[in-house]
Amino acid sequence: xxxxxxxxxxxxxxxxxxxxxxxxxxxxxxxxxxxxxxxxxxxxxxxxxxxxxxxxxxxxxxxxxxxxxxxxxxxxxxxxxxxxxxxxxxxxxxxxxxxxxxxxxxxxxxxxxxxxxxxxxxxxxxxxxxxxxxxx
Numbered sequence: 001x002x003x004x005x006x007x008x009x010x011x012x013x014x015x016x017x018x019x020x021x022x023x024x025x026x027x028x029x030x031x032x033x034x035x036x037x038x039x040x041x042x043x044x045x046x047x048x049x050x051x052x053x054x055x056x057x058x059x060x061x062x063x064x065x066x067x068x069x070x071x072x073x074x075x076x077x078x079x080x081x082x083x084x085x086x087x088x089x090x091x092x093x094x095x096x097x098x099x100x101x102x103x104x105x106x107x108x109x110x111x112x113x114x115x116x117x118x119x120x121x122x123x124x125x126x127x128x129x130x131x132x133x134x135x136x
């Protein structure tokens with residue numbers, strides 16, 4: 001018996017993708033370690049990349065939509081949820097250097113892709129929210 005799981009069916013991958021998004025971006029997560037898990041970020045990114053590749057291979061038009069969908073900005077629900085997650089972990093966030101914060105935000109927001117400009121904005125917003133939260 002093999003320990004390897006191979007999933008090649010588009011619909012199964014899509015369902016798994018949706019389940020991961022729900023786990024990472026739940027308003028009330030049961031497993032608090034999941035949103036910031038580098039392992040889950042890696043799997044999530046791989047699944048989306050495979051879904052995009054399958055769309056391209058099948059000649060589907062939604063490959064472009066998938067790529068647009070991955071581009072996160074401050075108007076997305078996931079942005080707000082990730083921000084709340086970081087603020088709730090402000091004690092740890094405060095101890096991190098800039099590089100560690102950037103790395104964590106990319107993991108937290110995966111499978112979404114954040115531009116450098118928006119990454120700067122996200123970190124400044126998180127730092128400000130945490131500082132304001134500690135004053136009150």
